[in-house]
Amino acid sequence: xxxxxxxxxxxxxxxxxxxxxxxxxxxxxxxxxxxxxxxxxxxxxxxxxxxxxxxxxxxxxxxxxxxxxxxxxxxxxxxxxxxxxxxxxxxxxxxxxxxxxxxxxxxxxxxxxxxxxxxxxxxxxxxxxxxxxxxxxxxxxxxxxxxxxxxxxxxxxxxxxxxxxxxxxxxxxxxxxxxxxxxxxxxxxxxxxxxxxxxxxxxxxxxxxxxxxxxxxxxxxxxxxxxxxxxxxxxxxxxxxxxxxxxxxxxxxxxxxxxxxxxxxxxxxxxxxxxxxxxxxxxxxxxxxxxxxxxxxxxxxxxxxxxxxxxxxxxxxxxxxxxxxxxxxxxxxxxxxxxxxxxxxxxxxxxxxxxxxxxxxxxxx
Numbered sequence: 001x002x003x004x005x006x007x008x009x010x011x012x013x014x015x016x017x018x019x020x021x022x023x024x025x026x027x028x029x030x031x032x033x034x035x036x037x038x039x040x041x042x043x044x045x046x047x048x049x050x051x052x053x054x055x056x057x058x059x060x061x062x063x064x065x066x067x068x069x070x071x072x073x074x075x076x077x078x079x080x081x082x083x084x085x086x087x088x089x090x091x092x093x094x095x096x097x098x099x100x101x102x103x104x105x106x107x108x109x110x111x112x113x114x115x116x117x118x119x120x121x122x123x124x125x126x127x128x129x130x131x132x133x134x135x136x137x138x139x140x141x142x143x144x145x146x147x148x149x150x151x152x153x154x155x156x157x158x159x160x161x162x163x164x165x166x167x168x169x170x171x172x173x174x175x176x177x178x179x180x181x182x183x184x185x186x187x188x189x190x191x192x193x194x195x196x197x198x199x200x201x202x203x204x205x206x207x208x209x210x211x212x213x214x215x216x217x218x219x220x221x222x223x224x225x226x227x228x229x230x231x232x233x234x235x236x237x238x239x240x241x242x243x244x245x246x247x248x249x250x251x252x253x254x255x256x257x258x259x260x261x262x263x264x265x266x267x268x269x270x271x272x273x274x275x276x277x278x279x280x281x282x283x284x285x286x287x288x289x290x291x292x293x294x295x296x297x298x299x300x301x302x303x304x305x306x307x308x309x310x311x312x313x314x315x316x317x318x319x320x321x322x323x324x325x326x327x328x329x330x331x332x333x334x335x336x337x338x339x340x341x342x343x344x345x346x347x348x349x350x351x352x353x354x355x356x357x358x359x360x361x362x363x364x365x
Contacts, residue, residue, distance in 0.1 A: 004088045004109050005033040009081070011041045011091035011098055013062045015191065017268035017293065019046035020158065020275060021134045022092060023053070028139065028152045029090075030055040039084070041101075049249040049272075052161050064097065071100075078104025091116075092138040094128075111144060133358070134292045154358070156296050158275035164254040168247070172258065175241055182215040184340070185259035185278075186240070187269040188232055189225035192316035194286035195266050197328055199228060203235030204333040205263070210239055212337070218243050218259065220252070220269060261343055263336065266316075270295055281339045282360070285327045286316035289362060300360035301339040305330045335365045 008029060012022045019042050030038055039058040040050060047061040060081075062068055068077045074097055082105045089107040091098045099118020102110045112122040119125055124144040129137050132149075135156060139149045169179075177183070186206070190196045206217050219229045221244035229244035247255050252269065253276050256262060262273040263281045273280045274297045282295050284304040288311045294302055304310075305327050312321050320327075342361075 002033075005029075005036045006087045007037045007039075007085060008033075009039045009041060009084075009086045009089040009102075009105075009107065011062075011089060011102060012046075012093050013041065013043055013064060013098060014093055015268065016043065016045050016049065017271045018093075018134070019043065019050070020268060020271040021156070021293070021296075022138055023055075023158060023275065024135050024152065024154050024156055025090075025092065025138050025141065026053075027055050027155050027157065028142065028147075031153065032147070039086070041081070045249060049158075049252070052159070052164075052250065054159060062101070074101050075104050077101060078106075081105035081107070090141050092128075092141050111141060113141065132292060133294065133296055135296050137292060154296075156271070156275045158253050158272060160253040160257065160276070161250070164251045165257075167251050168254040168258060171243075171246065171251075171255075177216050177218075177241065182213055183218055183259045184209055184213070184215050185218045185220055185256060185262040185264075185273075186232075187220045187262060187264035187267060188228050189221045189244075190265045190267040190316070192286070193318055194312065194316040194320055194325070194328070195284075196228065197265055197283045197285060197331060199231040200235055201328075201331065201333050201336070202232045202263075205336055206232070206236040206240050208333055208337045209340070212341070216241055218255075220244065220247070220255070220262075261340060263340060266293065274300065279343045280360075281336060281343060283331060283336065285331070286313070286320075287311045294362075295360050296358050298359060299343070301343055302360050302362045303331060303336055303339050304362070304364055306364040331365055335363070339363060 012019045037057050040056050041060040041062050044061040047059045051059045078101050086107045088109040089102045090111045094116040096117040099121040103121045110122045111124045113128040114125040115128050126141045126143045129140040136149050139152050188202050217240040219240045219242045223245045225244045229242050256273045257276045261279045264270045266284050266287050274295045280295050280300040282302045
């Protein structure tokens with residue numbers, strides 16, 4: 001093994017969903033260089049989710065909004081990383097801060113993208129494959145080593161522990177949810193308000209699901225999603241089981257795996273569901289699949305309203321710039337229900353990693 005791969009650090013300190021989409025890169029490194037010691041530095045939330053991943057030897061939290069904030073925090077974090085003796089670092093994150101952190105850590109071989117704001121601090125620079133899914137853009141960081149994206153396995157997988165599965169089973173049992181019941185998951189939250197479908201839309205969808213199927217509907221979300229979940233519960237007459245705030249991130253993959261299907265906004269739980277091989281209906285409001293963050297599986301349907309004003313930003317936004325919220329308002333519960341029905345009826349036994357099996361169906365309404 002090349003000595004550079006002896007002790008590798010992968011840096012991805014962006015949003016939780018971006019870190020999940022870095023997992024194929026992590027798995028590819030471990031597959032090709034199994035004796036490498038592989039560390040990942042990420043946000044505190046991502047560290048909670050990834051700490052049990054079998055391909056990761058060490059997770060390190062970078063609290064860039066707290067203890068590691070500012071230039072002084074970056075310098076201090078870099079000095080701490082220097083003590084670990086990394087032989088190489090790779091980062092698909094394009095910020096100057098990420099490049100500076102690796103520079104301050106004095107890691108002897110640093111790899112990043114040419115498009116990074118800190119490109120001049122890297123020893124090797126890869127060309128980011130624009131216009132492709134973020135999984136493939138991230139894997140293109142390996143090009144300086146002669147590793148092409150097409151030759152990678154591109155495996156988006158997030159194992160969960162038996163402890164997490166047992167904890168979820170106990171929770172569902174305490175809520176009197178039968179093990180043989182059809183479970184439909186709904187994730188109504190997102191960091192960005194314009195990426196959230198309406199509470200009234202989700203509430204009506206719950207009613208339609210209950211009318212059509214003998215099912216239990218589970219509402220997912222973190223503590224920050226409690227107001228959204230409460231609004232949906234009020235509008236749907238409390239016919240869903242509200243799990244918002246009742247699961248930690250280590251338990252979320254196991255809880256999503258209990259669902260036959262997940263209905264979700266464009267958000268981190270969408271990518272976690274894909275990594276758990278859960279069929280997914282993804283509702284895209286302000287953002288568009290063309291940005292490269294659609295569900296990376298054929299076991300998915302993306303529902304969206306085609307509008308000239310979309311996307312209004314790379315992450316959506318805090319409010320609709322036009323004041324219409326048409327991208328949210330014009331997606332009907334009936335159309336989302338048809339997508340659910342199609343996924344439930346579709347035969348999805350094909351291996352998820354076949355070469356042409358990563359593209360979901362796209363439905364414009």
